[in-house]
Amino acid sequence: MTALLSIQHVTKVFGGLTAVDNVDLEIAERSITSLIGPNGAGKTTLFNCLTGLHRPEVGEILFNGSSLIGLRPDEITERGVARTYQNIRLFGRMTALENVLVGQHLRLQSSHWSAVLRTSRQQEEERAAREFGRELLDFVGLRGREEVVSTNLPYGDQRLLEVARALGSRPLLLLLDEPAAGMNPSETERMMDLVHRLRDEKGVTVFLIEHDMKVVMSISESVAVLDYGEKIAEGTPEEVRANERVIEAYLGPEVAVEEAAGNAVD
Amino acid sequence: MPLESATRAVRTGLIAFAFLSYLILIGIPGRIGGPALPVLALIAALFFWLILRRESIGQFRQVSGVGQDSSEGKPGWEIGPQAGANGSRVRELLPSRFGTPLVLKGLVSGVTTGLLVAIVSGIFATAMGNGVAIQPVLDKIVPLNIAALIGVSPGQIAQSDVSFIRFLVQVLLFAGAGILAALVAAAGRNEPAQNALTGRLSAHLSGPTIRSGGRFAGIALPFVLLVYIAWLGLPGVTAFGTNEGTVRLLLTLIATGSGLFALRLCRPGREKLVVAVLLGLGVVTMPFILDQFQNSVMGLVFIFVMMGLGLNIVVGYAGLLDLGYVAFFAIGAYTYAFLSAPFSSPYISSLLILLGISPESPLLGYWMALPVAMLTAAVGGVLLGIPVLRLRGDYLAIVTLGFGEIIRLFMLNLGELTNGPRGILEISQPALFGLTPVDVTFGLLSSQGWIFLLALVSSALVAFIANRLNGSRLGRAWFAMQEDEDVAEATGVHLVRTKLLAFAIGATFAGMAGQLYAARQINIFPENFSLFVSIDALALIIVGGIGSPAGIVLGALALKGLPEVLRGVDEYRIVTFAALLVIMMIVRPDGILPSPRRRIQLADPEEAVGDSDQETGEALADGDGGKEEDQ
Ligand SMILES: Nc1ncnc2c1ncn2[C@@H]1O[C@H](COP(=O)(O)OP(=O)(O)OP(=O)(O)O)[C@@H](O)[C@H]1O
Ligand SMILES: [Mg+2]
Numbered sequence: 047m048t049a050l051l052s053i054q055h056v057t058k059v060f061g062g063l064t065a066v067d068n069v070d071l072e073i074a075e076r077s078i079t080s081l082i083g084p085n086g087a088g089k090t091t092l093f094n095c096l097t098g099l100h101r102p103e104v105g106e107i108l109f110n111g112s113s114l115i116g117l118r119p120d121e122i123t124e125r126g127v128a129r130t131y132q133n134i135r136l137f138g139r140m141t142a143l144e145n146v147l148v149g150q151h152l153r154l155q156s157s158h159w160s161a162v163l164r165t166s167r168q169q170e171e172e173r174a175a176r177e178f179g180r181e182l183l184d185f186v187g188l189r190g191r192e193e194v195v196s197t198n199l200p201y202g203d204q205r206l207l208e209v210a211r212a213l214g215s216r217p218l219l220l221l222l223d224e225p226a227a228g229m230n231p232s233e234t235e236r237m238m239d240l241v242h243r244l245r246d247e248k249g250v251t252v253f254l255i256e257h258d259m260k261v262v263m264s265i266s267e268s269v270a271v272l273d274y275g276e277k278i279a280e281g282t283p284e285e286v287r288a289n290e291r292v293i294e295a296y297l298g299p300e301v302a303v304e305e306a307a308g309n310a311v312d
Numbered sequence: 313m314p315l316e317s318a319t320r321a322v323r324t325g326l327i328a329f330a331f332l333s334y335l336i337l338i339g340i341p342g343r344i345g346g347p348a349l350p351v352l353a354l355i356a357a358l359f360f361w362l363i364l365r366r367e368s369i370g371q372f373r374q375v376s377g378v379g380q381d382s383s384e385g386k387p388g389w390e391i392g393p394q395a396g397a398n399g400s401r402v403r404e405l406l407p408s409r410f411g412t413p414l415v416l417k418g419l420v421s422g423v424t425t426g427l428l429v430a431i432v433s434g435i436f437a438t439a440m441g442n443g444v445a446i447q448p449v450l451d452k453i454v455p456l457n458i459a460a461l462i463g464v465s466p467g468q469i470a471q472s473d474v475s476f477i478r479f480l481v482q483v484l485l486f487a488g489a490g491i492l493a494a495l496v497a498a499a500g501r502n503e504p505a506q507n508a509l510t511g512r513l514s515a516h517l518s519g520p521t522i523r524s525g526g527r528f529a530g531i532a533l534p535f536v537l538l539v540y541i542a543w544l545g546l547p548g549v550t551a552f553g554t555n556e557g558t559v560r561l562l563l564t565l566i567a568t569g570s571g572l573f574a575l576r577l578c579r580p581g582r583e584k585l586v587v588a589v590l591l592g593l594g595v596v597t598m599p600f601i602l603d604q605f606q607n608s609v610m611g612l613v614f615i616f617v618m619m620g621l622g623l624n625i626v627v628g629y630a631g632l633l634d635l636g637y638v639a640f641f642a643i644g645a646y647t648y649a650f651l652s653a654p655f656s657s658p659y660i661s662s663l664l665i666l667l668g669i670s671p672e673s674p675l676l677g678y679w680m681a682l683p684v685a686m687l688t689a690a691v692g693g694v695l696l697g698i699p700v701l702r703l704r705g706d707y708l709a710i711v712t713l714g715f716g717e718i719i720r721l722f723m724l725n726l727g728e729l730t731n732g733p734r735g736i737l738e739i740s741q742p743a744l745f746g747l748t749p750v751d752v753t754f755g756l757l758s759s760q761g762w763i764f765l766l767a768l769v770s771s772a773l774v775a776f777i778a779n780r781l782n783g784s785r786l787g788r789a790w791f792a793m794q795e796d797e798d799v800a801e802a803t804g805v806h807l808v809r810t811k812l813l814a815f816a817i818g819a820t821f822a823g824m825a826g827q828l829y830a831a832r833q834i835n836i837f838p839e840n841f842s843l844f845v846s847i848d849a850l851a852l853i854i855v856g857g858i859g860s861p862a863g864i865v866l867g868a869l870a871l872k873g874l875p876e877v878l879r880g881v882d883e884y885r886i887v888t889f890a891a892l893l894v895i896m897m898i899v900r901p902d903g904i905l906p907s908p909r910r911r912i913q914l915a916d917p918e919e920a921v922g923d924s925d926q927e928t929g930e931a932l933a934d935g936d937g938g939k940e941e942d943q
Contacts, residue, residue, distance in 0.1 A: 097802055119802040129802065137795040140788075147785070148792040152804035154785045158813070161784030162777050168784075175785075215804050 049108075050075040050251050051096075051219055056105030058091050058275075065091040066102065067275035073219070078245055078252045080262045082286075083272035084295060089255045090132055092272070093221050097129050098122045109219070124152050128217035130208040132224045132255070136196040142207050143192040146179040149214020182210045185248075186240055202233040209240065213248070220244065222254035226261055234258065238265050263287065271295065321417040325424025325490075328359045332429060334891065339452030340878075341460040343555070348460035349482065352429075353489040360421050360493035364414055414494040422490020426483035433461045434479055441472025531574045531587060537567035538594050542601045558877055561606045564598065565613075565873040571595065572862045572905065595768060599761035600753075607760035609876045611832055614767035615825050616872045619849040620856070620864040621774045622821030627850065628859035628907070629782055630814035631794025633709040635846050636696065636716030640689040640819035642723060642841035644826025647685040649736035649836055651676045656736040659728040678742035682827060689823025690816045692719075697815035701808055704797070716846050723838040735837035739830050742766060763832045770828065774821050775861045781817070790814055848872065857903025866904045 051073040058066040065088040073079050081089050094100040096107060098119040107114040114122050128149075137145050154175060160168035183192055186206040191199065196207055205225060212220055225241070226234040238261060244250045256262045262269060262283065269286040271279040273295040279286050286292055332352055335341070341348035436458045439446060446453045455466040462469075462478050541563050543549060544556065552559045571591045578584040599607055619641060626634045654660045654671040661671035669675075676684065696715050700708055723730045730736065741759060744752055749762040757765065781787055789810045792800040801807050830836050848871060856867025900906070 099798065099802065118806075119798075120804045120806050123802060123804040131799070135796055135799045137792050137799070139795060140791060144788060144791075148788050148800070148805070149803055151785055151789055151792075152806075156785075158781060158784065158786050161786060162780045164780065172784075211803065 048075055049073060050110065051253070052106075052108040053092075053096075054106040054108070056092070056095055056102045056107060058088070058095055058100055058102045064275050066095060066272075068104070069272070069275070069277045071270055071277065071280070073251060073253055074268075076245060076249060076251055077267050078241060078254070078265055080266035080269045080283075081253065081255045081272060082257070082259075082262055082269060087272040088275040089272055090223055091275075093129060093223055093255065096122075096221060097127060120152060123215050123217070126216070126218035127221065128212035128215050128219075129221035130205070130212055130223055130225060132227065134201075134204045134208060136204055136207060136211070138197040139195060141193050141195055142183060142188055142199065142210075143176065143179050145196055145207055145211045146182050146214045147175055149182075149211035150175050150178065152215060179210075179214065182213050183207075185213070185243070186210045187236060202229050202236075205229065205237065206240070209244075213244075213250075217250060219251045219253060222252065224255050224257060226256060226258055234261060241265055317417060318420060321420035322424050324360065324363045324417075325421040325428070327363075328356045328421065328425045329428040331359060331891070331895070332356060332425065333432065336432070336457070336461060337450060337452060338878075339454075339457050342452070342454065342457030345460055345555075349463050349485060352461070353485040356422070356425055356486055357489035357493045360418055360490050361497050363421075364418060364494055364497040414498050415491055418490035418492075418494030418497075419487055420490070422487040422493075423483060425490075426486030429461070429486065430479040430482045433458055433482065437462060437469050437474050438472065440469050441474075527577050530570070530577045534567045534571040534574050534591060535594060537563055537570065538597070541567060542597075545601045545603065557603065557605050560602070561609055561873070562877045564602060564606055564610060565869045565877070568595065568598075568610075569866050569869050572865060575862070576905075596765070599758075599765040599768070600756050602761065602764070604758050604760045607758055607764045608832070609873060611760055611764040611767050611828075613868045613872045614764065614771045615829050615832065616849065616852060616868045617771040617865050618767065618774050618821055618825035618828075619845075620852045620868055621771065621778050621861060622818045622825065623849045624853050624859065624861070624864055625778055625781070625790075625821070626814050626818040628853060629778075629787060629794070630790040630811065632811065632814060633705065634712045634815075634818070635709050635843075635850070636712035636714065636719075637818070637822060637849055638841050638843065638845040639696065639716045639719040640692050640822035641826040641829065641845055642719050643689045643692045643819075644685045644823030645830040645836055645841070646723060646730065646736070646826075647688045647823070648678070648681050648827040648830045649739050651681045651684065652678070652740045652830075653736050653738050656731050656738065657729055658731065674740050678740070678827075678831060682824070685827040686820045686823045689819045689826065692823075693815040693817075693819025694812050696819075697812045701811055713843070713846075716843060720838050720841050720843075723841065730838070733838060735835055736830075737835045739834050739836065741834075742828075742831055760832075763828065767828055770824055771865075774824070778821075779861060786810070786813065853903075855903060857900075857906035859907035860903065860905050863903045863905035863907070870904075 049072040051071075053069055053071040053073075056066055056069045057064065067088070069092060081092065083089050091100065095102045096114065098114065098117055098121070101116065105115075109122075109125055109127060112125075114125070114127070117125070137148060140148070154171060156165070156168040156171050180192060183189060186209050188199075188203060188206055188210065191203065191207075196204060199207060205227075209220075209222070209225070222241070226237045229237060241252055241254070242265070245252055254266075256265075266283055268281065269279075269283050270277055271286060271289070271292050273291075278291045278295060279289040281289075332355070335352065335355070341352065344351050436446065436453055440455055440458065455469040459466040459469050462474060463481065464474055464478060468474055541560055544551060544560050544563075550556065571594070575584065575588060575591065578587045598610065602610065619637070622640075623634065623637045626632050626637070650657055650660055652674045654664055654675055664671040664675075675681075696712065700711050703711055724732060726732070741748065742762070743749075748759075749757050749765075750759055782790075789800065789805045792803065792805055793807065793810055797807065800810075829840075833840065852867030852871045853864055854867070855863075855870055856865070857863030
């Protein structure tokens with residue numbers, strides 16, 4: 047399997063704090079990969095490096111074989127990387143459909159003159175964009191919410207809308223930052239189903255950060271673990287669950303020992 | 313009547329009185345003359361109406377809120393059947409609270425205002441009757457002013473021959489104003505709960521009859537006014553004595569403004585289209601029927617409409633607070649000035665002589681100079697835009713403010729080029745195929761009327777372009793950038809390009825406005841391009857409603873037109889601005905005619921959902937483009 051995304055020795059330093067420390071990671075095409083780690087481990091910072099919000103001090107990020115380092119966020123999106131945010135960041139006063147239309151912005155071609163003159167090509171493009179926007183909203187489960195102003199959507203729907211907006215740019219790789227955070231079990235279920243459908247129906251590679259272990263274990267094909275900016279483990283969900291450094295990172299050293307002892311007794 | 317409602321009504325009356333006393337202090341009644349008292353009562357009625365129509369919704373919310381919180385005074389979550397029981401009790405509470413009829417509230421407010429006006433005018437009248445000179449302190453409190461306020465002749469004041477009945481009439485008039493406002497406010501909304509507001513009577517009054525009648529009257533108003541304005545302009549017709557010019561100007565302002573409201577009242581579709589076409593025709597006839605004075609004011613108003621529309625792209629659409637917008641206005645004006653009157657600039661004339669061209673005649677006519685002025689302004693916009701690309705909010709405002717001043721100082725100090733404070737003189741008028749429009753129309757169109765007409769057409773064009781752009785992907789990118797710059801960029805918006813486009817397009821429109829302004833002024837000086845131009849442009853957007861073209865027209869009418877009506881109180885112009893702004897921000901915090909998006913932001917969630925469907929459709933169909941396009 048070829049790696050769609052290859053992260054090599056990426057390091058990001060904030061003042062004296064090394065938020066991401068020499069991380070290596072490969073994401074296979076059409077896979078679902080989870081990134082886990084305690085609070086402040088540097089997961090979001092790694093996403094920010096991938097999407098051009100931060101520029102890593104050291105390291106290389108190859109996407110589809112070419113480097114993303116030094117590119118602007120919109121250029122990276124243009125290459126096919128889209129994302130959602132941990133704390134929802136929708137365009138609040140825009141409707142759901144308009145949010146998805148902004149997501150499609152860089153796939154729209156018509157000139158601004160043609161918008162003033164309303165040429166038939168521009169009109170056709172707008173119509174198609176709206177059509178595609180509706181399709182995407184339908185896909186994430188927001189049918190009938192097109193004209194609702196996004197701040198007025200319920201919390202769970204806002205998270206779904208972020209996914210739809212990200213899909214607007216027709217990404218190859220989708221980065222989801224805690225997509226199920228704050229959701230109730232049935233909403234979480236929906237989100238997990240959506241992630242599967244994204245990969246199976248749209249062929250999108252998904253790389254997600256998640257705290258809910260149940261979600262991580264059931265959804266992902268591979269898992270990477272960050273702790274204090276360092277990658278401490280990587281592998282299938284089972285391998286990672288059994289990894290001692292991971293247990294230690296999550297539960298603290300003493301508990302980890304007890305836990306290990308408990309496991310032994312079992 | 314519950315005490316709470318009563319105090320609120322009295323407070324409304326007090327605020328209205330405060331506003332009226334300001335008008336009295338600056339001598340408005342004296343200027344209006346005979347009909348002063350009814351006019352003031354109408355102003356008060358307008359004020360009451362604005363408060364009362366909010367009152368009816370405001371109280372609904374507050375009551376339901378109070379009901380929920382104060383149920384047991386218990387904080388925390390209310391779950392299960394108890395919550396349901398609570399809810400029903402709230403609903404039961406409503407009718408009794410709503411029992412205070414709106415009319416009673418209006419009456420209390422009106423009587424409060426009326427009594428205070430009567431007391432104050434009584435005190436002044438008595439003092440003057442007894443020979444106390446108030447004028448040295450309050451310069452506008454003269455017998456003429458107070459007499460108009462009471463409805464007597466100045467002579468009667470001097471002899472303290474004012475009957476008590478006069479003061480009673482004052483109180484009754486304001487009481488009537490309160491009732492009128494309440495009835496209109498009640499008719500304005502036809503929610504079922506509203507029926508309780510004014511009792512059984514208004515259930516009928518607020519029904520379809522009044523609503524459709526009111527709608528029809530609203531649509532007809534601008535046309536009626538226009539006909540009246542035209543009639544006033546006929547030779548031989550005299551009314552309002554020496555004030556005729558001012559009154560006609562005021563009516564013109566009202567007619568233009570009411571045209572925008574009429575459009576809003578129309579049902580979308582054929583009705584709207586027909587009214588829009590008629591309104592467009594009506595507006596275009598204005599330059600022909602107004603005189604030089606009114607035309608010159610309206611020309612300025614619409615030059616500022618162009619400014620507002622351009623600045624709105626930068627501030628309202630893209631969310632970049634630009635306080636140096638006057639710079640592009642100045643660039644447009646001076647570019648045309650140089651091209652049109654090269655002889656006024658020592659440097660350009662010597663350069664032209666060197667090249668063997670006579671500097672005595674214009675280099676380019678108005679129309680040929682237009683693209684040059686627009687392009688120069690656009691380049692200015694980009695040049696300002698580049699250094700401030702990374703700045704946000706306050707920092708952006710301060711840097712652009714500096715840029716505006718720098719341009720003015722350049723104009724002032726580059727004496728060789730711009731002739732410094734002596735200005736560029738004798739800028740030529742826009743011609744039509746080498747002919748002046750005054751000749752073409754056999755004197756029907758005055759020179760200022762021609763400027764007004766050009767300003768109208770240009771504003772329509774600018775509004776049209778701005779509206780189309782706003783509805784395109786560029787408009788979405790601007791708005792996304794305004795909402796969250798980082799996310800917009802990560803979503804695929806090229807920030808540099810999008811920002812520079814906003815600055816450049818905004819500047820282009822200011823350049824157009826500046827060129828027309830130069831032609832209007834004939835002579836321009838650096839002082840014409842002070843910081844206040846930027847502030848005026850920004851203020852009219854805020855007053856009108858950020859992001860809404862129709863609101864911008866209203867803002868320009870209010871902020872650039874009204875001061876001309878209040879010419880005699882010009883020294884109070886800034887205070888009037890401030891007062892208007894303060895009142896506006898209280899009464900309609902999102903502007904007179906806000907854009908649907910603004911309204912969404914400020915409205916309640918449930919309300920906004922319903923609202924936005926309707927309003928968005930309306931905005932798409934209309935967005936002011938409707939009216940302007942058809943000219
Ligand atoms: N822009 C920034 N400037 C300075 N420090 C930052 C910045 N962004 C993140 N950090 C720091 O980097 C560290 C990693 O933060 P990050 O947000 O990546 O953690 P995370 O793994 O996403 O945690 P969480 O699970 O809480 O979301 C934290 O200590 C944080 O305070
Ligand atoms: Mg995070």
